[in-house]
Amino acid sequence: MRNPSEQNYIQQLSIDCVIFGYHDKQLKVLVPKLNFNGDFWALPGGFVSQDEDIDTAANRILQQRTGISEIYLDQFYIFGKAARNSLIFMNKLIALNPQLLSENGQHGKEFDWFTRRFVSIGYYALVDLNQVVPEKTDLDSSINWYNIKELPEMIIDHNEIVERALNALRFNLDEKLIAFNLLPETFTMKDVQELYETIYDKPFARNNFQKKILDLNVLERLEKKFTGAANKAPYLYRRKG
Amino acid sequence: MRNPSEQNYIQQLSIDCVIFGYHDKQLKVLVPKLNFNGDFWALPGGFVSQDEDIDTAANRILQQRTGISEIYLDQFYIFGKAARNSLIFMNKLIALNPQLLSENGQHGKEFDWFTRRFVSIGYYALVDLNQVVPEKTDLDSSINWYNIKELPEMIIDHNEIVERALNALRFNLDEKLIAFNLLPETFTMKDVQELYETIYDKPFARNNFQKKILDLNVLERLEKKFTGAANKAPYLYRRKG
DNA sequence: ACAAAAGTGTTGAGACTACACCCATGT
DNA sequence: ACATGGGTGTAGTCTCAACACTTTTGT
Numbered sequence: 001m002r003n004p005s006e007q008n009y010i011q012q013l014s015i016d017c018v019i020f021g022y023h024d025k026q027l028k029v030l031v032p033k034l035n036f037n038g039d040f041w042a043l044p045g046g047f048v049s050q051d052e053d054i055d056t057a058a059n060r061i062l063q064q065r066t067g068i069s070e071i072y073l074d075q076f077y078i079f080g081k082a083a084r085n086s087l088i089f090m091n092k093l094i095a096l097n098p099q100l101l102s103e104n105g106q107h108g109k110e111f112d113w114f115t116r117r118f119v120s121i122g123y124y125a126l127v128d129l130n131q132v133v134p135e136k137t138d139l140d141s142s143i144n145w146y147n148i149k150e151l152p153e154m155i156i157d158h159n160e161i162v163e164r165a166l167n168a169l170r171f172n173l174d175e176k177l178i179a180f181n182l183l184p185e186t187f188t189m190k191d192v193q194e195l196y197e198t199i200y201d202k203p204f205a206r207n208n209f210q211k212k213i214l215d216l217n218v219l220e221r222l223e224k225k226f227t228g229a230a231n232k233a234p235y236l237y238r239r240k241g
Numbered sequence: 242m243r244n245p246s247e248q249n250y251i252q253q254l255s256i257d258c259v260i261f262g263y264h265d266k267q268l269k270v271l272v273p274k275l276n277f278n279g280d281f282w283a284l285p286g287g288f289v290s291q292d293e294d295i296d297t298a299a300n301r302i303l304q305q306r307t308g309i310s311e312i313y314l315d316q317f318y319i320f321g322k323a324a325r326n327s328l329i330f331m332n333k334l335i336a337l338n339p340q341l342l343s344e345n346g347q348h349g350k351e352f353d354w355f356t357r358r359f360v361s362i363g364y365y366a367l368v369d370l371n372q373v374v375p376e377k378t379d380l381d382s383s384i385n386w387y388n389i390k391e392l393p394e395m396i397i398d399h400n401e402i403v404e405r406a407l408n409a410l411r412f413n414l415d416e417k418l419i420a421f422n423l424l425p426e427t428f429t430m431k432d433v434q435e436l437y438e439t440i441y442d443k444p445f446a447r448n449n450f451q452k453k454i455l456d457l458n459v460l461e462r463l464e465k466k467f468t469g470a471a472n473k474a475p476y477l478y479r480r481k482g
Numbered sequence: 483a484c485a486a487a488a489g490t491g492t493t494g495a496g497a498c499t500a501c502a503c504c505c506a507t508g509t
Numbered sequence: 510a511c512a513t514g515g516g517t518g519t520a521g522t523c524t525c526a527a528c529a530c531t532t533t534t535g536t
Contacts, residue, residue: 453498472507473507
């Protein structure tokens with residue numbers, strides 16, 4: 001990433017993305033680790049160009065990190081506390097990475113850009129984890145899926161952003177029928193149920209759950225899935241359309 | 242209002258408020274008319290100071306316009322299309338108000354400030370219309386309550402903002418029990434019902450509605466309200482707490 | 483035949499709807 | 510007494526949770 005202070009971005013406005021994936025009965029979030037001395041994690045984020053819709057910007061950021069172009073995403077909250085700046089982060093960062101000062105100068109453009117207060121638009125995205133090829137930017141030393149219950153401590157309020165994203169996800173799940181974005185193209189009813197149980201962190205009755213989901217009338221039943229297990233083979237389903 | 246370009250505001254970020262009131266079985270929105278030649282209406286709005294939470298800024302803006310300090314408000318959406326700028330508005334404005342050019346200069350700070358693209362945070366507020374004393378700013382020629390079905394054509398996307406605010410209001414009404422913010426301190430059950438019927442634009446059954454509202458368990462029953470009409474006097478209610 | 487897991491049916495409780503009835507109030 | 514509008518009760522329908530039972534599959 002080039003120096004954002006030199007790009008034609010809207011100042012003091014950022015986008016932070018909570019990218020949800022699902023695997024092995026666990027809800028995961030894609031989080032990069034920053035490429036500096038010290039342990040700094042931050043949600044995938046970015047800025048909005050002057051000639052770019054904010055939704056387009058969020059899409060661009062998500063495509064950069066996941067490689068997926070058609071992605072489900074939803075703007076869920078604006079984080080705008082006056083104290084939302086990177087000062088604490090930058091101080092720790094520079095204490096551990098003194099070479100940054102000589103490179104940029106404490107009063108250089110980039111330092112000024114980053115230490116100002118930011119208003120951030122929170123988006124959450126739902127992806128099929130298997131289709132994602134996580135991509136680092138120049139700023140990242142790594143990018144990994146973390147179980148949502150075992151997230152690292154992130155900078156500023158990013159842990160709170162994830163919490164709010166999860167609440168928004170739970171709130172919208174039934175309303176907008178978006179859970180299937182977290183699953184592969186075909187799946188069994190048990191997959192769907194385990195996904196719901198993971199998201200809401202509570203069990204559902206098998207028969208009633210099946211009825212409820214099928215009554216939504218958005219799934220088509222395909223052939224059976226024979227796993228070789230000594231039991232009745234479940235049907236595979238796929239989203240209609 | 243002083244020249245915002247000289248204030249220490251976050252640039253290209255604005256707040257637009259949809260202030261809902263209720264009177265005479267009609268849902269109303271408080272809309273100022275701008276103090277220029279030509280018919281320009283715009284939602285009450287403002288900017289965010291560098292040291293101010295966005296919620297605090299919204300509160301400040303609402304207090305300025307309504308005189309009420311403790312106000313119910315809710316951030317509901319952020320409007321961030323790249324084409325969201327005041328160019329069309331400013332061109333019309335200057336065509337009708339050529340003196341503005343000589344006062345500020347077409348390339349003056351204020352002109353630059355206003356014609357850039359803005360990202361705007363949408364808030365809606367619920368107020369007891371009777372407690373509001375609408376206040377003009379220096380920019381306004383008038384400020385009035387408009388029936389939501391008879392709003393004037395406003396600048397940029399402000400009519401769309403109202404639509405989205407109404408949807409958010411409907412969506413949150415049951416969840417958050419916020420309707421009573423639109424009513425005076427005491428009210429009859431019929432008042433509540435008519436309010437709901439106005440907001441959702443559909444009728445409710447009287448007995449069932451009463452049961453539903455009372456089952457919420459947030460109202461306390463007070464004395465009866467004798468109007469002098471030749472019928473049973475309805476009870477007054479008030480929010481608990 | 484058996485165990486394991488999937489599919490389906492049934493029943494009861496609670497929520498919501500529609501209809502009906504009773505009560506208070508001023509003329 | 511009567512009309513008007515407010516308060517309350519009840520039966521039917523719908524939804525959802527809990528239980529039970531049947532079917533399919535490989536060993």
